[in-house]
Amino acid sequence: MDLSRRHFMEAGLGASLAGAVGAGLGLPASAETQNMPAWHLGYQNAPAGGFDPTPMKLVFGKAPSDLKGSLYRNGPSQLNYGDAYASHWFDGDGMIHRIAIEDGQAVHQARFVETRKREEEQAAQTFLAPGFGTIGDESYSVESPDDTNAANTSVLVVNGELLALWEAGSAFSMDAETLETKGPKTWRDDLKGMPFLAHPKVEPDGRVWNLAVGGPRVGIYRIGANGALEDFGMVNIGRAAYIHDWTMSERHLIILVQPWINENLRPPVVAGFEWQPQHGLQMLIVDKDDFSNQRWVQAPPRMFYHTGSAWEESDGTIKFDAAFYKEPVLGVDGGSAEIRGEWSGEYATEEGVLTLVEIPPQGDAKLLETGVIGEFPQVDPRYRGKHRNLVALASGASTARPGATALAVHNWTSGESQSFEFGYNRMVEEFLFVPKQGGQSDLDSWLVGPVLNIKSGVREICVFDAAHVSDGPVCIWQADYAWPLGFHGTWA
Amino acid sequence: MTRTASFAALIAASLAAAPVALASDLTVNVEGIAKAQGSIMLGLFDEASYEGDGAVNGANLKVDGNSVTVTFEGLEPGEYAVRLYHDVNDDGEMNTNPFGMPTEPFAFSNDAKGRFGPAKWDDAKFTVAADGTTHTITMN
Numbered sequence: 001m002d003l004s005r006r007h008f009m010e011a012g013l014g015a016s017l018a019g020a021v022g023a024g025l026g027l028p029a030s031a032e033t034q035n036m037p038a039w040h041l042g043y044q045n046a047p048a049g050g051f052d053p054t055p056m057k058l059v060f061g062k063a064p065s066d067l068k069g070s071l072y073r074n075g076p077s078q079l080n081y082g083d084a085y086a087s088h089w090f091d092g093d094g095m096i097h098r099i100a101i102e103d104g105q106a107v108h109q110a111r112f113v114e115t116r117k118r119e120e121e122q123a124a125q126t127f128l129a130p131g132f133g134t135i136g137d138e139s140y141s142v143e144s145p146d147d148t149n150a151a152n153t154s155v156l157v158v159n160g161e162l163l164a165l166w167e168a169g170s171a172f173s174m175d176a177e178t179l180e181t182k183g184p185k186t187w188r189d190d191l192k193g194m195p196f197l198a199h200p201k202v203e204p205d206g207r208v209w210n211l212a213v214g215g216p217r218v219g220i221y222r223i224g225a226n227g228a229l230e231d232f233g234m235v236n237i238g239r240a241a242y243i244h245d246w247t248m249s250e251r252h253l254i255i256l257v258q259p260w261i262n263e264n265l266r267p268p269v270v271a272g273f274e275w276q277p278q279h280g281l282q283m284l285i286v287d288k289d290d291f292s293n294q295r296w297v298q299a300p301p302r303m304f305y306h307t308g309s310a311w312e313e314s315d316g317t318i319k320f321d322a323a324f325y326k327e328p329v330l331g332v333d334g335g336s337a338e339i340r341g342e343w344s345g346e347y348a349t350e351e352g353v354l355t356l357v358e359i360p361p362q363g364d365a366k367l368l369e370t371g372v373i374g375e376f377p378q379v380d381p382r383y384r385g386k387h388r389n390l391v392a393l394a395s396g397a398s399t400a401r402p403g404a405t406a407l408a409v410h411n412w413t414s415g416e417s418q419s420f421e422f423g424y425n426r427m428v429e430e431f432l433f434v435p436k437q438g439g440q441s442d443l444d445s446w447l448v449g450p451v452l453n454i455k456s457g458v459r460e461i462c463v464f465d466a467a468h469v470s471d472g473p474v475c476i477w478q479a480d481y482a483w484p485l486g487f488h489g490t491w492a
Numbered sequence: 493m494t495r496t497a498s499f500a501a502l503i504a505a506s507l508a509a510a511p512v513a514l515a516s517d518l519t520v521n522v523e524g525i526a527k528a529q530g531s532i533m534l535g536l537f538d539e540a541s542y543e544g545d546g547a548v549n550g551a552n553l554k555v556d557g558n559s560v561t562v563t564f565e566g567l568e569p570g571e572y573a574v575r576l577y578h579d580v581n582d583d584g585e586m587n588t589n590p591f592g593m594p595t596e597p598f599a600f601s602n603d604a605k606g607r608f609g610p611a612k613w614d615d616a617k618f619t620v621a622a623d624g625t626t627h628t629i630t631m632n
Binding site: 138140141142143144145189190191192193194195212214217219232234266 | 587589590591593594595598605606607608
């Protein structure tokens with residue numbers, strides 16, 4: 001850690017923003033939030049009308065001249081109606097953010113995804129739809145998965161089309177410029193209403209692969225870089241395992257069947273999970289060219305939410321990285337306490353461990369654990385499915401508040417890790433790799449991501465040099481308001 | 493045979509004896525049809541048949557606009573419900589996605605909606621009066 005830089009961030013930045021904090025935040029203090037701890041800013045509702053495009057201020061460093069594009073992000077941004085709090089982080093309405101960066105300028109804008117759930121609950125000013133942690137109101141009809149779609153987990157841009165992603169229903173098509181909602185995306189008439197996971201895998205040439213999960217039955221989407229569905233097939237994974245993410249190499253799809261089973265997918269979904277470690281972590285490896293060409297691989301029991309990406313060695317060994325837990329954590333109670341402003345600190349010790357999974361051509365998989373803890377692993381989009389060096393994670397933990405405190409990068413080639421500790425005052429989210437112009441490897445990348453400054457009550461977008469993360473941010477843009485914590489993003 | 497015949501004769505006699513009381517007409521209007529093609533496949537049910545496959549009456553109605561109408565004549569007054577779907581591609585089936593969710597529009601009388609299943613009888617039922625009834629269903 002660069003002490004002088006840290007000193008600047010903690011003292012200089014904070015002081016310079018004292019006026020801005022008093023001037024008014026994006027998140028208005030309401031009666032029920034006034035007595036909340038500072039970190040609860042990350043769980044407070046975003047304005048119903050969203051945020052109109054607003055320039056952010058460069059408050060630190062120099063913006064890279066080659067950094068041009070949009071950081072799109074999604075996250076649950078309506079977690080209470082008055083005293084009624086969402087009982088799971090997955091049940092808040094999705095808000096799509098766009099931070100457009102060009103010529104050293106960053107402009108933020110955001111809109112809620114106008115789902116049926118959003119529209120009816122806004123009209124009633126209360127929660128109605130059943131969900132991951134919510135039973136829902138008996139009067140709320142459910143004739144399709146999209147009737148409960150919160151569209152709150154991630155985003156995908158394919159052929160210029162912006163999609164807001166959930167995992168149990170359709171993607172929602174959005175206007176990539178205005179962020180207005182167009183409606184549920186149907187890839188083919190006979191696939192109307194099929195789920196579309198929030199973790200599609202995009203090959204370097206733009207082809208998109210994704211899964212539709214319905215208990216033990218899993219659909220596979222193959223979508224061309226032109227946005228057209230090229231193929232759809234079905235495989236059976238044997239058990240109704242929770243599948244939030246999966247991974248992919250150049251030649252194979254790798255479906256991780258974790259022993260966290262839910263045979264009864266009725267709301268509240270989270271109540272139906274059972275940890276069955278006797279099964280271990282099983283993986284179905286599917287040939288991209290022939291979905292019927294499959295192989296099962298066994299690994300010790302692990303629970304996970306997120307993978308990095310996979311690659312294949314010349315001898316056929318498949319390797320991928322993921323954030324693994326020894327047993328279910330975090331999502332089990334879904335942050336219901338944090339949403340209410342309560343934090344016991346117990347989850348601070350239940351961190352995901354960055355793990356390399358090695359799948360030999362024959363036999364069981366091996367797990368190689370690193371000393372790096374964290375979540376939201378990300379890799380350079382130029383190397384998805386291919387051999388690479390780096391994986392980045394939101395890392396660090398505090399017993400004093402929820403959320404990550406650091407950005408970490410691990411280099412699988414050198415075995416070295418770097419991190420930058422932001423400290424208590426900044427809640428760290430997912431950082432994305434953005435290739436530098438003319439770069440020769442994933443070491444030639446920027447890492448771009450948001451933090452929530454809970455001391456000043458504002459949002460910041462930080463840029464790091466992926467090869468020199470421990471040197472601290474290259475630059476920071478700051479909004480003079482806050483928006484709640486989110487899940488995942490994409491760069492386009 | 494004798495018993496069956498006499499039973500049938502009894503039915504016929506009772507029908508003939510009370511034609512006014514049993515001859516209610518029900519007109520069902522289906523509005524808001526999104527695509528002017530295919531057919532509306534409509535089933536009329538009483539409480540006993542609602543949960544099963546056998547409708548008490550039904551109609552396949554060609555769609556060439558955004559609404560269709562059908563009249564059922566000679567119904568016994570009482571409670572009924574309608575279940576229908578729009579067979580957009582005219583293949584005679586209610587098409588579903590690989591997970592079994594309908595991919596063609598469907599609706600119930602009273603515009604009733606289901607919750608993880610079809611609309612319940614109590615939500616979809618309506619009364620066909622002795623002097624006839626018109627019921628309108630709006631697709632969405």
